[in-house]
């Protein structure tokens with residue numbers, strides 16, 4: 116599917132739930148989140164219908180996210196369905212890694228190709244603070260498990276925050292020298308709870324690159340990250356910078372929320388509800404086609420200093 120600006124859209128990100136087993140301070144409010152009624156949330160068969168429709172329209176890559184996708188019972192079934200379509204080249208998941216170690220064997224068996232694990236600090240106490248109670252050991256064990264069964268390559272998503280983990284950048288870079296892991300530093304986005312921290316914690320990737328001349332630019336097929344590597348390193352260091360370096364012109368993705376709306380742009384308020392079309396294959400295909408064609412050209416978060424979406428990050432999935 117080509118949109119009206121000529122971009123080829125072949126990547127679907129599916130948010131399976133807005134619930135989570137952690138409460139990262141820049142993502143979820145401390146008091147928790149408003150409860151969404153059971154009827155509002157898509158059922159498994161409904162997720163399956165939408166993923167199948169997207170696959171028929173040319174989607175080649177599917178990522179499951181959330182909230183925390185691994186708290187959804189039966190997530191393996193959905194991965195198995197996606198894999199059984201036979202046309203999806205890449206099935207991945209973005210997870211906080213807490214439950215991953217215990218589930219990794221079954222996820223791989225179901226057809227999961229690889230994982231992105233969100234990890235903002237390598238310090239046990241800081242991890243507990245930023246996630247409001249999480250256990251870093253569980254995430255580290257999950258990483259080991261994924262390596263041991265070949266659920267690789269593994270990407271680590273690390274949101275950069277001044278005053279919190281700017282002193283750990285070197286530790287993360289060193290990790291890529293020791294193990295074949297791909298660290299992706301992500302600029303904090305002024306969205307949802309992130310807005311509260313943005314002014315104080317904002318960091319730009321240029322300052323890291325200036326401080327680490329040992330990082331050499333390498334070619335990578337990612338269209339959102341610029342990727343570097345230290346000499347003789349086994350892994351890579353990437354930067355995702357929606358604020359200082361927009362990648363809208365090469366954006367190839369659409370997002371499905373757990374309540375059945377398609378978001379053609381993460382930072383736009385535009386959403387199309389697919390629920391009324393779920394029992395009519397042609398109508399469902401047409402509305403997805405139309406949404407893709409009319410995908411917004413770009414976001415304006417860099418100028419406005421805030422995202423235009425009213426959704427929180429845990430409702431979209433990043």
Ligand code: SAM
Pocket residue numbers: 135141142180181182183184209210211231232233272274301302303304305306308309310428429431432433
């Ligand atoms: N629970 C899963 C996880 O943490 O990987 C998946 C959902 S989470 C919303 C997806 C990603 O969004 C995580 O890497 C998280 O760090 C990132 N994120 C959440 N709020 C953010 C913000 N305000 N700015 C930048 N990244 C954010």
Ligand code: SF4
Pocket residue numbers: 135136137138139142143181182183211233428429
């Ligand atoms: Fe949960 Fe992921 Fe948000 Fe952290 S970033 S609160 S793990 S959804």
